[in-house]
Amino acid sequence: SAWGAAWCSAAELARLILCLCSLPRRDARDGLTVVVDARKQPPAPVLFSALRSAQSVAPGCIHTVLLLAEKELVTPREGLPGVQGLGVLTSLLPRRKALGRYVNSSQLTPELDGTFPYCHGEWVQFFQKLHPFTASLQRASELLQSCIQELRSTDTRAGTQDVAACIERHRELMQRVLSDPQLVHAQREGGAVLARLRRE
Known part of the structure; x- marks a missing residue:
């Protein structure tokens, strides 16, 4: 898993998030919508540390965090681990289809029922x-x-x-x-x- 890689620190992830926030886009003032696919394993704590760090450096750079996870993995009673203190809208989504209420399918990859043909090398x-x-x-x-x-x-x-x-x-x-x-x-x-x- 990439979360266990040596480079995957909160500081490095925060730098990556801030880099993404700096990219020109039409809705730049609204901040990023972060989709976390936690269907197979809970989100790594380092991710939320990085999000908090990015928010402290550039307040408002993160608008929404969408956590795609099974209800059994993260229940409403338990809350969303690591999200406290982010100061952003956070939603737990039990199904992929629910993403459509927040993100246009053209901005989602096929793995998330979207049509965006993402290739990291390109x-x-x-x-x-x-x-x-x-x-x-x-x-x-x-x-x-x-x-x-x-x-x-x-x-x-x-x-x-x-x-x-x-x-x-x-x-x-x-x-x-x-x-x-x-x-x-x-x-x-x-x-x-x-x-x-x-x-x-």
Whole structure:
């Protein structure tokens, strides 16, 4: 079992969860829905430790935890071991069909009665292409926010500073933004990169 592997620590799992949370998606503000398949064995305590750790680093990154398990494995009287303190909506589902109330079948694998054709190798290849692009956009966004903040702070001091100096500083910041390699690349190649990622 992967739960017993040397790499499977709470810290490593939390890092993986936070990485998944950072991936761009339409409903990013809602947090992740985590489906735990515990039909054959109870969920490992390290999983819930990782979820709590991820929530503490990025509050709201986990929206819902769905525990798919037989009633005999986890009964309502016993509660859901390890879930206490997560601060998220948690549901025990005794049947696979119940997942449909929470997750669209297009987002579930065939093992969970879904239609999502997940292949880990293909996902890794896709992520290796996606991550540099999103990281580049993140750095460009940080530069823009920094320049905007500096412009605002300069404007508030404009009454006591030389106007010509303020105008020159504005020009310098604008030139810095326009010549930034991350932004230049996003402007020139961003559309093509997105088109390739959509096809894949």
